[in-house]
Amino acid sequence: MRPARRLTLTDDVYETVRAQVMDHVVAPGARINIDALARDLQVSPTPVREALARLEADGLVRKRPLVGYTATPLLTRDEFDELVEMRLILETAAARGAAARSATAEPAVLGLLREAADLPGPVPGAQGYASIAAFTAQDARFHNLLAEQSGNRMLHDAVVRLRPHLHLFRLHFPPTHYRTSGAEHHRIVDAVASGDPDRAEAAVREHLLAARQRHLPYFRQG
Template sequence: MRPARRLTLTDDVYGTIRAQVMDHVVAPGARINIDALARELQVSPTPVREALARLEADGLVRKRPLVGYTAAPLLTRDEFDELVDMRLILETAAARRAATRATRTEESAVPAGDPAVPAADPTATDQLRAAATLPGPVPDAQGYASIAAFTTADARFHQLLAEHSGNRMLHDAIVRLRPHLHLFRLHFPPTHYRTSGAEHHRIVDAIDAGDPDRAEAAVREHLLAARERHLPYFGQG
């Protein structure tokens, strides 16, 4: 095991570089010089390489043979639409399963030989409801630092929703999209602060009621509303 101090250093370097990419301090498409970045951060190149490997998994940087790491380009309008379409497919399915499972919290409620929709964790709805409320902007912070807590909490809610679908492959597919990093690197609509939490709570209410149709509709409405909030970045509605 690596010492705790090393782990903390790597996490700190990862967070710093991620903020630079999110704030376009490292411009989209720009080459990332590991040695120069290590000097800037006053660390050895090793934690920088480790951080860049994590950012590559996030989709925020790319590694190319003979070139090294570059910051990923921003989403195009077509890629943005494809991301929304994929989320509509995956996250509405997750919500339906979570709502179905909410009515089957006891193992005895699951018919023998029918594991298609396993019983839910009885605390699932409580976990989702606690995660549904989102923090506001960080006072006196600028750029990504002001919205980092919001984006982390928003991602946590959607990951929990995927987790409580009971389907690990579905969960993994949703998490791998990393939509929050990509969308909020494009544009952060201030209206997210006022509306996303309320939309989350409507999703939880439907799941708590054990209503798959309503849960699916609530997720669809949330994702389409978020889509509309981001469209001004592209200059069209």
């Protein structure tokens, strides 16, 4: 039972520290003191180190020689544009592949994609990242599933490793996402199910460019 309890503890620490980074409790660029964090969370340093290693894989923290871990700085406007460009390259290709394979796909596969297209609203009474965590996870699940259905494992891995949702929603969460993203997802599923790669590509491109417009006010304000 000890390994199970340890895994649960590491998961709890990971979720807690991730929320602190997403909510800027740990400020962007700030150094993370492992011992101090362990004391605050009333755990040993070991699960904190394990959680930070996972967060490094997420791109939310960085490990630097002689410095240790720091919270990753927020995306700059140039980095934001580069992220959108990468998504347009990767995810439109994934949509084309998924549409091309839709005729031979199991009905359950499209059902899973359709299910993932639905996005939850804000959690009542929750504040900050806690209110959008479910939305963020479901949004990532949809895009990752779409990439998986392309049949290209390297493409899928590239989409997953990009983890745009964590970086974008740490930056800014436009309220209009709740009203529009799910509808855009369903249009993508309809296009994939039609078996038309051009239509699927266009639907993904429209969604990503619309999401880009929803985030742009953050940079105008900054």
